[in-house]
Amino acid sequence: MVTQYKNLINGEMVGTSEVLDVINPANEEVIGQVPACGEAELNNAVSAARAAFKTWSKTPIEDRRKVVQAIAGVINENNDELFRLLTAEQGKPHAQAQGEIAGAAYMAGSQATLDMDDEINEDTEQRLSRTRRVPVGVVGGIVPWNFPVMMAVQKIAPALLSGCTIVLKPSPFTPLTTLRLAELIKDVAPAGVVNIITGEDSLGPLITSHPDIDKITFTGSTATGKKIMEGASKDLKRITLELGGNDASIVLPDANVEKVAEQLFWSSFTNAGQICVAAKRIYIHEDIYDELSAAIAAYAKNVKVGDGSQQGTAVGPVQNKKQYERVLELVQDAKDNGYKFLVGGDQKEEGIPGYYVPITILDNPPEDARIVAEEQFGPVMPLMKFSTTDEAISRANASEYGLAGAVWTANPDEGVRVAEQLETGTVWVNEFLHLSPFAPFGGHKQSGFGAEYGKEGLLEFTYPQVITVKKDNVPA
Numbered sequence: 001m002v003t004q005y006k007n008l009i010n011g012e013m014v015g016t017s018e019v020l021d022v023i024n025p026a027n028e029e030v031i032g033q034v035p036a037c038g039e040a041e042l043n044n045a046v047s048a049a050r051a052a053f054k055t056w057s058k059t060p061i062e063d064r065r066k067v068v069q070a071i072a073g074v075i076n077e078n079n080d081e082l083f084r085l086l087t088a089e090q091g092k093p094h095a096q097a098q099g100e101i102a103g104a105a106y107m108a109g110s111q112a113t114l115d116m117d118d119e120i121n122e123d124t125e126q127r128l129s130r131t132r133r134v135p136v137g138v139v140g141g142i143v144p145w146n147f148p149v150m151m152a153v154q155k156i157a158p159a160l161l162s163g164c165t166i167v168l169k170p171s172p173f174t175p176l177t178t179l180r181l182a183e184l185i186k187d188v189a190p191a192g193v194v195n196i197i198t199g200e201d202s203l204g205p206l207i208t209s210h211p212d213i214d215k216i217t218f219t220g221s222t223a224t225g226k227k228i229m230e231g232a233s234k235d236l237k238r239i240t241l242e243l244g245g246n247d248a249s250i251v252l253p254d255a256n257v258e259k260v261a262e263q264l265f266w267s268s269f270t271n272a273g274q275i276c277v278a279a280k281r282i283y284i285h286e287d288i289y290d291e292l293s294a295a296i297a298a299y300a301k302n303v304k305v306g307d308g309s310q311q312g313t314a315v316g317p318v319q320n321k322k323q324y325e326r327v328l329e330l331v332q333d334a335k336d337n338g339y340k341f342l343v344g345g346d347q348k349e350e351g352i353p354g355y356y357v358p359i360t361i362l363d364n365p366p367e368d369a370r371i372v373a374e375e376q377f378g379p380v381m382p383l384m385k386f387s388t389t390d391e392a393i394s395r396a397n398a399s400e401y402g403l404a405g406a407v408w409t410a411n412p413d414e415g416v417r418v419a420e421q422l423e424t425g426t427v428w429v430n431e432f433l434h435l436s437p438f439a440p441f442g443g444h445k446q447s448g449f450g451a452e453y454g455k456e457g458l459l460e461f462t463y464p465q466v467i468t469v470k471k472d473n474v475p476a
């Protein structure tokens with residue numbers, strides 16, 4: 001008997017007669033069914049959020065903070081149950097799933113400490129002008145399948161703290177952990193403040209163009225981001241878009257090969273490479289290219305790809321069939337063009353269920369190879385050789401994306417000099433995949449706009465309202 005999950009609407013867990021199957025990518029078996037909501041259920045959720053907004057937006061921020069902290073608390077308390085379910089639906093190995101759940105709780109708890117105090121613009125004898133922040137209203141949150149819990153919480157926490165209410169749609173590929181989380185949220189948040197609904201691919205566009213939703217916060221592909229912008233333009237909804245990336249790492253010649261090989265590997269292969277900020281193009285200086293590429297390949301050969309619930313698995317399957325086929329297509333294109341593979345290049349053994357892509361590392365493919373120029377979003381790592389730092393910077397910047405990047409060097413000052421020339425919203429020097437709840441995270445160019453996290457991320461859920469009092473003109 002397949003477990004039936006319900007949606008959270010107006011403080012109640014509710015189902016629908018139509019349901020959608022959810023598949024475990026490690027074995028392609030159905031592991032749960034979720035409601036297939038349409039317009040009627042969406043309208044109920046939006047009405048509940050609108051009604052709750054009246055009170056929630058007037059609730060003191062200190063009380064809203066407590067609710068966000070309570071959400072962080074229930075996530076932490078239920079890590080053990082949540083991470084197993086997350087592995088089953090998303091595919092990531094247990095340790096990484098545990099990390100995502102703990103990370104989501106940490107991000108929510110930390111964001112709960114943020115403030116949006118009034119700011120004084122002018123305080124003179126003539127006038128007092130201040131900016132206050134007012135919540136935008138009902139938020140529609142749309143999230144993908146690579147970090148379902150982190151992404152859900154990343155939308156819910158700042159929305160609630162700002163005084164907004166939310167209708168959140170998980171990806172139909174990975175809704176289960178979020179719906180379990182919905183049950184936990186039901187017990188700690190007032191009815192209607194958080195609503196979580198699932199449905200077929202018609203649901204996202206319905207949310208985007210719903211006349212009573214005031215803002216969309218979205219994480220996913222650039223192509224979908226553009227559609228959302230279009231759908232939201234009718235009512236001039238506020239939007240925050242966290243989109244794709246084709247993030248470059250630059251390894252300068254003074255980098256210690258032994259120290260960076262393993263870290264570079266995980267900057268590309270964590271979550272089977274399905275991270276917007278994963279390193280997707282690695283530029284290595286020619287002086288250390290042979291040694292470093294050999295060290296990465298040697299490390300890769302001992303990494304186990306398999307079912308994330310099995311001990312020893314370090315890289316799980318790709319999350320869904322569509323993505324699996326896309327990654328295989330890019331690998332096949334590289335083969336057809338005769339590019340050299342240091343590791344991988346073949347498909348999994350025939351007859352084994354699951355969306356497994358063997359670890360794939362390419363040896364110096366050209367810039368215009370599809371596997372370099374496109375966002376792979378899979379367990380794939382092209383290594384490329386460069387001669388001068390300026391050349392590496394210019395190749396790194398030759399992308400329509402601008403999400404993140406990294407520089408690896410024994411000289412952090414030089415790392416910062418290079419970082420400042422990269423056209424991305426985040427750059428790490430001798431670090432990877434670290435996001436802070438206190439720093440704005442967002443893309444340049446076609447990686448989106450707006451920010452999440454930090455005060456900037458919180459303010460995205462608000463309108464500024466400027467109140468000016470003319471002190472010397474009181475008509476008394």
Ligand SMILES: NC(=O)C1=CN([C@@H]2O[C@H](COP(=O)(O)OP(=O)(O)OC[C@H]3O[C@@H](n4cnc5c(N)ncnc54)[C@H](OP(=O)(O)O)[C@@H]3O)[C@@H](O)[C@H]2O)C=CC1
Pocket residue numbers: 142143144145146169170171172173199200201202203204205208219220221222224225227228242243244245275276323326375376377
């Ligand atoms: N930046 C990131 O973190 C991510 C980037 N990607 C990139 O996107 C590629 C495709 O992945 P895919 O799953 O198709 O990602 P999408 O961007 O299509 O999907 C992400 C979310 O958006 C929803 N959605 C899709 N179309 C619309 C629409 N027109 N209006 C409103 N919501 C919509 C999806 O729901 P539904 O499935 O029901 O349509 C899902 O909840 C990947 O290969 C990868 O390159 C993917 C995931 C995350």
Ligand SMILES: CCCCCC/C=C/C(=O)O
Pocket residue numbers: 146147150219220242270274275276277433434435
């Ligand atoms: C271990 C890395 C955590 C990154 C979480 C943020 C991911 C964003 C995205 O893929 O959109």
